[in-house]
Each structure stands twice: as structure tokens, then as C-alpha cells.
Amino acid sequence: MRPDLFRELAMFEVIATERSFTRAARRMGITQSALSQSLKRLENELGFRLLHRTTRSTSPTEAGARVLAKLSPALKEIATEVGQLSDDQSEPVGTVKVTAGKHAADTILWPALVPLMRENPGIEVEVCVQDDYVDIVASRFDAGIRLGERLEKDMVAVPVGPRMRIAVVASPGYLTLHGTPTKPSDISQHQCISFRNGSGELSPWTFEQNKHEITVKPGRGPVFNDGDLMVAAATEGFGLLYIIEDLVDLQLSSGALVRVLQDWSEPFTGYHLYFATRHQHTRAFRKFVEALKYHSP
Known part of the structure; x- marks a missing residue:
């Protein structure tokens, strides 16, 4: 030629x-x-x-x-x-803006950011912690971290954490007074500690057993938008709590909380990093993605 x-x-x-x-x-x-x-x-x-x-x-x-x-x-x-x-060929330089819920920020994002920022001083990270789903394109974020089941189909999704489980827990004192639920439909007859998201909706309580899924409306009880307060309320005996398992590990180990309906809490898809496909990403962003990727043990 x-x-x-x-x-x-x-x-x-x-x-x-x-x-x-x-x-x-x-x-x-x-x-x-x-x-x-x-x-x-x-x-x-x-x-x-x-x-x-x-x-x-x-x-x-x-x-x-x-x-x-x-x-x-x-x-x-x-x-x-x-x-x-x-x-x-050059040192990764640039700003990466990411949004994540509190639990994901504490357990997934921050542990990955510590070595990333130390080894790459040219990468600046801006983190916005909010529990609601965020339109990262409209809000001008480079990426977000959410549960894989909640992601839009047009997003690239990279696993950044293991599979997870939900736990339904209550204090021993509450169960002594009100009885122990044996099936999801019993939930509506109990006091329940609920989470209200930024859209003003109460988060649903969804259960799965042998690929059969059921969603129930929790009974009346205190409502929060903070996980720590929800755990505190459950520990004080104010009702049943539906929450990510590892947020109550300490209370379950100490006996302050007791798990119920465990047979209806099957593992589900964990956290994913999601970002738009149509942008050409910088080396700083690619380095960030690589740092967060989850590798199964």
C-alpha cells in the first residue's frame, strides 16, 4: 500500500x-x-x-x-x-466522582480507596454518600455503587462485592412478648421497623425460598432513614427489623438480636459499580474500576 x-x-x-x-x-x-x-x-x-x-x-x-x-x-x-x-504510558491523573449508599461506602468503597489513593496521588476522588438510586449521568457522576438487582439495563455493571443476604431480626424481649413469625405473611401482624427512602416510600420486605419470591407489607412501627437507628430500635425491642445481614452481625453474636425467618433469606446479587457506556474513560477512571473489582476467593 x-x-x-x-x-x-x-x-x-x-x-x-x-x-x-x-x-x-x-x-x-x-x-x-x-x-x-x-x-x-x-x-x-x-x-x-x-x-x-x-x-x-x-x-x-x-x-x-x-x-x-x-x-x-x-x-x-x-x-x-x-x-x-x-x-x-503516563501516571493516572484526574478526578473520579462516585456515589454510593452508606453501607456500600463503608464496606466496599472506602477499603478500596485507601490503597488506590496512596499508590496514585494523581487520582482525586469525590464521594457522595446517599442511599437513594442516583441517575449518574444527569447528576454528573462518573460511577455509582448499588445492588446489582437495582441497576438500569443500559449501564455497565462490574461486581465489586460478594453475594449478600437479608436478615429479619428482633430482640429476645420482643419475641417473648409478641411471638416469633414462622412465615412471611405473619409480618403484617407484627410491629416492624421500616426504612423510608428519599422518594418517600417505605422499602418493601421481599423474601425468597426455593426460587419462590414474595413481597409483604410490614406492620406498623417506627420509621427511619438511617440504618444505625434502625438497629438501635430493634435492640430496644420496638419490633422486627429487615436489614442487610452484616449490619447486625455484632448484635446477633452477642444475643442482643435474634434472627427469624432464616429459611426465607436466600443469597442475592451483591454490590456492583455501574457507569455509562458512551463515555471514553480516562486512565484514572480505569484504575479506579480495577481497584474495586471483586475477585471471588
């Missing part, structure tokens, strides 16, 4: 995109005359015209459109790859 052929094909792609020799020449920093000569040489070599040219417009011929359909994606892919290779 003639050494200048690739360059001339790239010139043709710019002319076809701009639909103007004047704009294309300005964009490439060359004269219109030089650009016209290069295109003419390319068409002569190929044996067919690539562009229709008039004094008012420039547009691809049928043959030119077919070439362009293959050429544009190829040039874009090459430019992306070259850019990433160049980026990989």
Missing part, C-alpha cells in the same frame, strides 16, 4: 464529515488546494469518485458512502486505541 494512502483516506473522511473543503482544510490546518489535490490523487488511484462537488455543496457518492461506512468506525477505533496506549 502506498505510504500516503492512509493519510488521504483520513482526509476524505474529514471532508465527507464536514461536507465542505473550506471547513475540512481549516480543521486539518492545510490549504484547500493541497486538500483538493490529495483527494484527486486518491480518486485516481481508486478508479472511482468519492465525492460529488458543486460550488455550494460537497457530499459522498454512492461509492464514497460505502467507503465511508467502513472507514469512519475504523479510524475512530484506531484513534481510541492509540489514545489509550499513550494514556497508559
Whole structure:
């Protein structure tokens, strides 16, 4: 292949995109005359015209459109790859903005950020802790961490934690006074400690056993939007609590809380890092993603 052929094909792609020799020449920093000569040489070599040219417009011929359909994606892919290779040779620098719920921030995000920030001083991290689902594109975040079951289908989702379980717990004193539920439908007859999300809705209590899922409405009781207060209320005997298992590990070990309906608490998909597919990500962001990836033991 003639050494200048690739360059001339790239010139043709710019002319076809701009639909103007004047704009294309300005964009490439060359004269219109030089650009016209290069295109003419390319068409002569190929044996067919690539562009229709008039004094008012420039547009691809049928043959030119077919070439362009293959050429544009190829040039874009090459430019992306070259850019990433160049980026990989330098120290990762940049800001990564991420949103996560409190539990995910404490158990997943922060443990990964400590070594990442120490080893990569050029990476600045901005963390926003909020328990509601966030539209990261509209809110201008690079990524978010949420449970895999709550993610939008058009997002890239990377596992960043193990599978999890829900625990329904209560204090021994509460169970002595009110009895122990033996099936999910008993929940509505009990006092329940509920979580109200930012949308103003009470989070549902969903159970699963042998691939059979059931969602029940919790009974009346105190409502919070903070996990620590919910655990405190359960410990004080104010009702049943539906919560992520490891948030009550200490209370279960000490006997301050007792687990019920354990047969209805099967493991489910854990936390995922999610981000949009349409952005070209920096090396700093790719380093951040790699630091958070979960590797099964």
C-alpha cells in the first residue's frame, strides 16, 4: 500500500464529515488546494469518485458512502486505541466522582480507596454518600455503587462485592412478648421497623425460598432513614427489623438480636459499580474500576 494512502483516506473522511473543503482544510490546518489535490490523487488511484462537488455543496457518492461506512468506525477505533496506549504510558491523573449508599461506602468503597489513593496521588476522588438510586449521568457522576438487582439495563455493571443476604431480626424481649413469625405473611401482624427512602416510600420486605419470591407489607412501627437507628430500635425491642445481614452481625453474636425467618433469606446479587457506556474513560477512571473489582476467593 502506498505510504500516503492512509493519510488521504483520513482526509476524505474529514471532508465527507464536514461536507465542505473550506471547513475540512481549516480543521486539518492545510490549504484547500493541497486538500483538493490529495483527494484527486486518491480518486485516481481508486478508479472511482468519492465525492460529488458543486460550488455550494460537497457530499459522498454512492461509492464514497460505502467507503465511508467502513472507514469512519475504523479510524475512530484506531484513534481510541492509540489514545489509550499513550494514556497508559503516563501516571493516572484526574478526578473520579462516585456515589454510593452508606453501607456500600463503608464496606466496599472506602477499603478500596485507601490503597488506590496512596499508590496514585494523581487520582482525586469525590464521594457522595446517599442511599437513594442516583441517575449518574444527569447528576454528573462518573460511577455509582448499588445492588446489582437495582441497576438500569443500559449501564455497565462490574461486581465489586460478594453475594449478600437479608436478615429479619428482633430482640429476645420482643419475641417473648409478641411471638416469633414462622412465615412471611405473619409480618403484617407484627410491629416492624421500616426504612423510608428519599422518594418517600417505605422499602418493601421481599423474601425468597426455593426460587419462590414474595413481597409483604410490614406492620406498623417506627420509621427511619438511617440504618444505625434502625438497629438501635430493634435492640430496644420496638419490633422486627429487615436489614442487610452484616449490619447486625455484632448484635446477633452477642444475643442482643435474634434472627427469624432464616429459611426465607436466600443469597442475592451483591454490590456492583455501574457507569455509562458512551463515555471514553480516562486512565484514572480505569484504575479506579480495577481497584474495586471483586475477585471471588
